[in-house]
Amino acid sequence: MLHIVNKSPLDRPSLDTCLATAxxxxxxxxxxxxxxxxxxxxxxxxxxxxxMGQLKVYALQADMEARGVADRVLDxxxxxxxxxxxxxxTEHTTCQSWL
Amino acid sequence: MNIGILINEGPYTHQATExxxxxxxxxxxxxxxxxxxFFYHDGVNNSSRLTEPPQDDRHVVNRWTKLAQDHNIDxxxxxxxxxxxxxxxxxxxxxxxxxxxGQLIESGIQSDRYxxxxx
Amino acid sequence: xxxxxxxxxxxxxxxxxHGTIYALESLEVVLIAAAFDQDxxxxxxxxxxxxxxxxxxxxGIEVKNFQPTYRALxxxxxxxxxxxxxxxEARGLxxxxxxxxxxxxxxxxxxxxxxxxxxxxxx
Numbered sequence: 580m581l582h583i584v585n586k587s588p589l590d591r592p593s594l595d596t597c598l599a600t601a602x603x604x605x606x607x608x609x610x611x612x613x614x615x616x617x618x619x620x621x622x623x624x625x626x627x628x629x630x631m632g633q634l635k636v637y638a639l640q641a642d643m644e645a646r647g648v649a650d651r652v653l654d655x656x657x658x659x660x661x662x663x664x665x666x667x668x669t670e671h672t673t674c675q676s677w678l
Numbered sequence: 679m680n681i682g683i684l685i686n687e688g689p690y691t692h693q694a695t696e697x698x699x700x701x702x703x704x705x706x707x708x709x710x711x712x713x714x715x716f717f718y719h720d721g722v723n724n725s726s727r728l729t730e731p732p733q734d735d736r737h738v739v740n741r742w743t744k745l746a747q748d749h750n751i752d753x754x755x756x757x758x759x760x761x762x763x764x765x766x767x768x769x770x771x772x773x774x775x776x777x778x779x780g781q782l783i784e785s786g787i788q789s790d791r792y793x794x795x796x797x
Numbered sequence: 798x799x800x801x802x803x804x805x806x807x808x809x810x811x812x813x814x815h816g817t818i819y820a821l822e823s824l825e826v827v828l829i830a831a832a833f834d835q836d837x838x839x840x841x842x843x844x845x846x847x848x849x850x851x852x853x854x855x856x857g858i859e860v861k862n863f864q865p866t867y868r869a870l871x872x873x874x875x876x877x878x879x880x881x882x883x884x885x886e887a888r889g890l891x892x893x894x895x896x897x898x899x900x901x902x903x904x905x906x907x908x909x910x911x912x913x914x915x916x917x918x919x920x
Binding site: 611660661666668669672678 | 693700
C-alpha cells in the first residue's frame with residue numbers, strides 16, 4: 580500500500596509512526612512539509628535511508644523546490660511530480676495519509 | 679480509475695487544499711475521473727463565495743469551481759461541519775453543494791481509490 | 798453503488814480530543830458510516846488513544862462531552878476498535894484506562910490490517 584506523510588519529522592511523529600506501521604513492499608510518498616525528511620543532513624535522514632530496504636520512497640518535487648531543498652535530496656529518494664503522485668495512488672490498492 | 683478525494687482543511691492556512699487541487703488536476707490530465715471531492719472539518723471553508731484573496735494571489739475557491747464545472751466534479755460540503763462554521767447556501771460558491779456525511783461514505787464505496795488531504 | 802457491495806473502511810484516529818475537533822467529527826463520520834452496512838474498523842494511534850481515556854469531564858471547558866458516544870458504537874455494530882500498543886505505553890496508559898473494550902495491537906499488526914482495507918480515512 581501507499582503511505583503519504585505531509586509533516587516535518589521534527590514537528591510531529593507522523594513519519595515515525597508510519598515507518599513502524601508500514602509493511603515491507605509498500606511505498607512512502609513525502610509531500611508538503613514531509614519532504615524535509617528526504618533531505619541530506621536532516622535528523623530523520625538515517626531512519627528514512629534504513630526504511631528504504633523495505634519501502635520505496637518518493638518525494639514530491641514541487642514541494643521540495645518550493646522549500647529550496649530540491650538540491651539536497653537524499654540518495655534513494657525518487658522525485659515525482661503530481662502526475663507521479665497520481666500513478667502511485669492508482670498503482671496501490673489502498674493509501675493512508677498520516678495526517 | 680475513479681478517484682475520490684477528502685479535504686479536511688480550509689484554504690490559505692494549510693496546504694491541503696492546494697495539494698488536493700493539483701492532485702485532482704493531474705489525475706484528470708491522466709484520464710482518470712474525479713467524481714466527487716468531499717469537504718469536511720475546516721475544509722468546508724473552501725466553499726465560501728465571500729472569499730476574496732489579494733488580486734496577485736491564486737483564488738482557491740474559484741479554482742475548485744472552475745475545475746468542477748470543466749470536468750463534472752461533484753463538490754460536496756458536509757452540512758454539519760458547514761453549519762458549525764457559518765457556511766450556508768446563501769454564501770456557497772458556484773459548483774459546490776451542501777449535503778450529508780453519507781455522501782462521503784458513498785464516494786468511498788463508489789471510488790476505486792480514495793485519497794485524504796489534511797493537516 | 799452496486800447492490801450488496803461491502804467495502805472495508807478503516808478510520809484512523811491519531812489526534813488528541815478537545816485541542817482540535819478531529820476526534821468529535823471523526824466519530825460523527827463513523828456513526829453515519831454504520832448505516833451503510835460496510836465493514837467498519839477504527840484504529841487509535843499516537844495521541845488518538847487519548848480519545849478513549851475514560852473519565853472525560855468537559856464542564857470546565859464548556860464543550861459537549863462526546864465520550865459517551867464511544868460507548869454507543871457497539872449499538873451501531875461498530876465493534877472493531879484497535880488501539881496501538883506502543884502509543885498506550887508511551888502515555889502510561891493500559892487497557893483499563895479505555896472507556897470501551899478494545900483490542901490492543903502493535904503498530905506492525907495494525908499495519909498488516911491496514912493493508913487489507915479498501916478505504917483508509919484519517920482524521
